[in-house]
Amino acid sequence: MLTEYMQTANWPAFDEISPPKMVCFGIGNGSGSKLFQSYLDGHPQIYMVPAYILMYLYPHWDQWKDEYRDNWNWDTIINAFCIKHASLLDTRQIPGHDGMTTLGSDKNQWLEIDEKTFREFLTHLLRDQPISCKTFLLAVHYAYAYARNENLSNKKVLVYHIHVHEYVTKYLAPDFPNMIALGFVRDPRSNIKGRYESVVYIDKHKLNATDATVYRRRTYYYHSVWFTESLEYLKGLDPDSVRVVRHEDMHHRLENLMYATVNFLGIEFDDCLLHSTFGGLKWWGDKAYNMKPMNKPNPRVISLDWQKRLPLLDWFVLEGLFYNYCRKYDYPLYKYNKDNVFNRVIVFIAMLLPSHYEQRVFWNYIKFSNILAFYRDAWDEARDTTSLKDYGMNAYYRHKWSNTGLNLWKLRWYRRALKYAHNLHHNQKNSNSSLMFLVAVQWCYVIVNIFRYLWSIVTYPVMVVKRSMLFVQAFIRMIVKYEHLPESL
Structure with missing residues (x-):
């Protein structure tokens, strides 16, 4: 039964809703953005959708403007949105690696809103409004809050977990x-292993086995881009409007941190800020981060175990690159503890050498057992096309910043040929010619992937050189003190 507030006669127009302060959330080179967001969940003065469900809204908008240019209206946009961002309506749809389907005390709950209510209120808000992504972004948050029976008149800020550094300035x-911005930092020496392995894990589950292997040559480079460049995208913002959260402080001083946060956001303190939830349900993290389910900060973040596993060369390079960063955010330096000419020369030479992860990827590429495993994966994909993943639906394939240029969402010619051959043989099961054609196309698929594998090995040094040049640029910024290091809460 609708409450009085939710009666359609009481629906406010878009312009009657007080515009909230925009909070650009989830950028930086740290970790813990979803954990911190879970502490903001349920605050009566905050508009917020769970996790980063709307991360790709802006690039989707650009895509839709092109695809629907002959029918560009609010109805078209709303329909496209409810398909491509279906997880906003029900987190079981287009699930991500965000723990939104394992919520609650028994880890078996999800978040769901009434689609009819959401659509109708969103349509009402947008009626007669000029078409723009800004208006749509605001209206989606209003409609989501409304569908959850939240009081819009109490809201003061909108926390938008944009997550992708490039989208901030673009x-x-x-x-x-x-707007104001809230980013995240963490000790890079502690962070590097978990962050790299989580990317590998996600690619392994999102991509076909052959693609995941072939594109692993790119992983450490883009991982390094994220590490060295994320904070740089905040340079154009007013320094007083930007703050960062140290992930470690969620362990050491959570209550003080949340008081500092509400002061920065301009809202009141609420007890919900000390509890990790989404949609009011306990949040347990996600297995992509190689962690046991826990409704609290992961103690691994403040552990010093990284000192036992981080190779000396990588340790020294990281401390050189992040020398000012570590001093700014109170991370003790052990190897590069003096910024002098001698240490700079050593770091410069060291960063030109392959890192531990780059060496590991290369040796894995040329390991005979891995070559055989790749050959088997290629044949498994060739024999059973139903096992191949659909790259057309999830925005990860088209819009993830590190997948730019791969055009994963476009079906490769050898995939199209394989699909055609399987369909032909399915329709002509007793035809020897269709069987022979299928076998030929299967062999073609395998051979193409073998060449892709060999190309990954041959071009791998190029990725190492690109990463080295990236580090050189970051190192120069460190030397001349031109890094962007916002104040922390």
Whole structure:
């Protein structure tokens, strides 16, 4: 039964809703953004959708403007949104690696809103409004809060977990020039292993086995881009409007941190800020981060176990690259503890050498057992096309920043040929010619993938050189003190 507030006669127009302060959330080179967001969940003065379900809204908008240019209206946009961002309506749809389907005390709950209510209120808000992504972004948050029976008149800020550093200056800042930003930092020496392995894990589960192996040559480079460049995208913002959260502080001083947060956001303190939830349900993290389910900060973040496993060369390079960063955010330096000419020369030479992870990927590429495993994976995919993943639906394949240029969402010619051959043989099961054609196409699929594998080995040094040049640029910024290091809460 609708409450009085939810009666359609009481629906406010878009312009009657007080515009919230925009909070650009989840950028930086740290970790713990979803954990911190879970502490903000349920605050009566905050508009927020769970996790980063709307991460790709802006690039989707650009895509839709092109695809639906002959029928560009609010109805078309709402329909496209409810398909491509279906997890906002029900987190079981297009699930991500965010723990949104294992919520609650028994880890078996999810978040769901009434689609009819959401659509109708969203349509009402957008009626007669000029079409823009800014308006749509606001209206989606209003409609989501409304569908959850939250009181819109109490809201003061909108926390948008944009997550992708490039989108800050490209999209959000131009739309909301007076926004504030909340990013995340963490000791890079502690963070590097878990962050790299989580990317490998996600690629392994999102991509076909052959693609995951072939594209692993790119992983450490893009991992390094994220590490060295994320904070740089905040340079154009007013320094007083940007703060970062040390992931470690969620362990050491959570209550003080949340008081500092509400002061920065301009809202009141609420007891919900000390509990990790999404949609009011306990949140347990996600297995992509190689962690046991826990409704609290992961103690691994403050552990010093990284000192036992981080190779000396990588340790020294990281401390050299992040020398000012570590001093700014109170991470003790052990190897590169003096920024002098001698240490700079050693670090410069060291960063030109392959890192531990780069060496490991290369040796895995040329290991005979892995070559055989790749050959088997290629044949498994060739024999059973139903096992091949659909790269057309999830925005990960088209819009993830590190997948740019791969055009994963476009079906490769050898995939199309394989699909055609299987369908032909299915329709002509008694035809020897269709069987022979299928076998020929299967062999073609395998051979193409073998060449892709060999190409990954041959071009791997190029990725190492690109990563080295990236580190050189970051090192120069460190030397001349041109890094962007916002104040922490």
